[in-house]
Amino acid sequence: MDIIFEQVEHIYHANSPFAQRALYDVDLSIASGTYVAIIGHTGSGKSTLLQHLNGLLQPTNGTVMIGEHTITKAIKPKQLKPLRRKVGIVFQFPEHQLFEETVEKDVCFGPLNFGVPEEEAKKKAKEALSLVGLPEEVLNQSPFDLSGGQMRRVAIAGILAMEPDVIVLDEPTAGLDPRGRKEMMEMFARLHREKKLTTILVTHSMEDAAKYADHLIVMHKGTVWKTGTPQQIFHDPDALLQLGLDVPETVLLKRKLEEKIGREIPSPCLTIDQ
Numbered sequence: 512m513d514i515i516f517e518q519v520e521h522i523y524h525a526n527s528p529f530a531q532r533a534l535y536d537v538d539l540s541i542a543s544g545t546y547v548a549i550i551g552h553t554g555s556g557k558s559t560l561l562q563h564l565n566g567l568l569q570p571t572n573g574t575v576m577i578g579e580h581t582i583t584k585a586i587k588p589k590q591l592k593p594l595r596r597k598v599g600i601v602f603q604f605p606e607h608q609l610f611e612e613t614v615e616k617d618v619c620f621g622p623l624n625f626g627v628p629e630e631e632a633k634k635k636a637k638e639a640l641s642l643v644g645l646p647e648e649v650l651n652q653s654p655f656d657l658s659g660g661q662m663r664r665v666a667i668a669g670i671l672a673m674e675p676d677v678i679v680l681d682e683p684t685a686g687l688d689p690r691g692r693k694e695m696m697e698m699f700a701r702l703h704r705e706k707k708l709t710t711i712l713v714t715h716s717m718e719d720a721a722k723y724a725d726h727l728i729v730m731h732k733g734t735v736w737k738t739g740t741p742q743q744i745f746h747d748p749d750a751l752l753q754l755g756l757d758v759p760e761t762v763l764l765k766r767k768l769e770e771k772i773g774r775e776i777p778s779p780c781l782t783i784d785q
């Protein structure tokens with residue numbers, strides 16, 4: 512499913528004294544099957560933008576097209592239900608949303624809610640659990656008896672069980688230790704490769720953005736400041752630093768080296784393995 516934003520604006524509490532414009536003039540396109548990272552300072556509009564991807568928010572102006580779905584301010588929220596299945600959003604700390612007595616019930620919740628028959632939902636739950644690297648034995652356990660990292664995987668399995676085409680990840684490694692972070696990011700990279708999932712990552716980690724995404728979208732003060740490959744975006748680290756963003760260590764090292772030798776080093780890749 513290709514994703515296209517045309518002149519999207521979002522104003523919270525529009526037409527009230529508390530009106531707050533969070534997005535304006537947002538034009539972007541994300542081709543089906545790509546891995547995109549959205550970066551930007553706190554308050555730049557990332558979270559507002561991602562909630563437009565499955566109709567949790569509707570634009571107050573402009574159009575969002577997700578595959579065959581067109582979202583404008585005029586569309587009725589209930590028309591957007593089918594989209595919720597196709598675009599799964601993994602919010603920060605998704606494990607906080609677990610609530611069922613068993614892992615199986617939690618992972619089946621989404622498919623059952625979309626009318627999938629029980630036996631089929633259970634099959635999908637099993638598959639989803641294996642995709643996130645958890646053994647079948649956990650199906651009958653309480654999610655609350657698992658470790659924090661495992662609980663997060665269960666929550667992600669609940670989204671994968673709906674077999675989305677697009678997965679949106681809002682800081683999916685928040686609160687994990689470096690090893691857990693790397694394992695989680697590698698898991699999403701594998702899902703992207705094997706399931707051809709369009710993957711949209713919101714992150715503060717420039718290292719992760721550079722390492723995993725094919726394409727970056729830099730948000731600044733409610734609009735798209737720049738889009739491009741990691742090489743294109745990190746080619747001008749000063750501009751990013753001026754926006755208050757970090758740049759990967761390797762980019763700074765490369766620049767130091769260039770200053771020393773007095774010429775530019777071509778950057779075949781920015782892959783960083785920590």
Ligand code: ADP
Binds near residue numbers: 524531553554556
């Ligand atoms: P980011 O995810 O980049 O931190 P947000 O999308 O959360 O940015 O916020 C963009 C702007 O919208 C900020 O000015 C923020 O204060 C405002 N905002 C976010 N959510 C709400 C809300 N529910 N009501 C009013 N203003 C909001």
